[in-house]
Amino acid sequence: MILLHPTYFPSIIQMATIAQAEAVVFEVEDNYQKQTYRNRCYIAHTNGKLLLNVPIKHSKDGSRQKMKDVVVENAFPWQKEQWRSIQNAYRTSPFFEFYEDELSPLFTEPVGKLLDFNLKIYETLAELIGLDIPISFSETYETTPQITDKRNLANAKTERKTTLQPYTQVLEAQHGWLPNLSVLDVLFNEGPNTLNYLESQELKKAL
Numbered sequence: 001m002i003l004l005h006p007t008y009f010p011s012i013i014q015m016a017t018i019a020q021a022e023a024v025v026f027e028v029e030d031n032y033q034k035q036t037y038r039n040r041c042y043i044a045h046t047n048g049k050l051l052l053n054v055p056i057k058h059s060k061d062g063s064r065q066k067m068k069d070v071v072v073e074n075a076f077p078w079q080k081e082q083w084r085s086i087q088n089a090y091r092t093s094p095f096f097e098f099y100e101d102e103l104s105p106l107f108t109e110p111v112g113k114l115l116d117f118n119l120k121i122y123e124t125l126a127e128l129i130g131l132d133i134p135i136s137f138s139e140t141y142e143t144t145p146q147i148t149d150k151r152n153l154a155n156a157k158t159e160r161k162t163t164l165q166p167y168t169q170v171l172e173a174q175h176g177w178l179p180n181l182s183v184l185d186v187l188f189n190e191g192p193n194t195l196n197y198l199e200s201q202e203l204k205k206a207l
Contacts, residue, residue, distance in 0.1 A: 005037070
């Protein structure tokens, strides 16, 4: 059993960690932290890695917010812009058309709280990938939990030592192979083989 944060279109390492776990506890009692995968992910694009960032409403007095209270900022069409970026990046990949109808509502339906949105994203991805791992939610915040703590996988600044197995990326010829992007990259390039890919990764060295 592992403990980790629900993130925005999780990284390959995070989804591989979930795929190889017996059960997952999602952390829902923590404080929101900036510059983490809670509200960002990376996809492959023409010039290399492209950051997709979900804008959030910060507290007016600058105080810390609980993650479950963070509200997404919808004053501009970020969903439309990000979906267009994903379409531009992956429309020529082998399996984009296979999954786009299930994913597009995530970029058209109104978004309220970030945590709820991330959980909805996970549920959608798990269904598309065929991932059937029992999940539950933390009831209190534990600094030293009694289960395997993988919450650091949400830290976007931490370099992962895990070596992922290369797979064919649609834009690889332009900028080389890019490791540990959002799991969307595997899904669009590997399709039904995504679950097998995630389960076969060597994660012993993952931070």
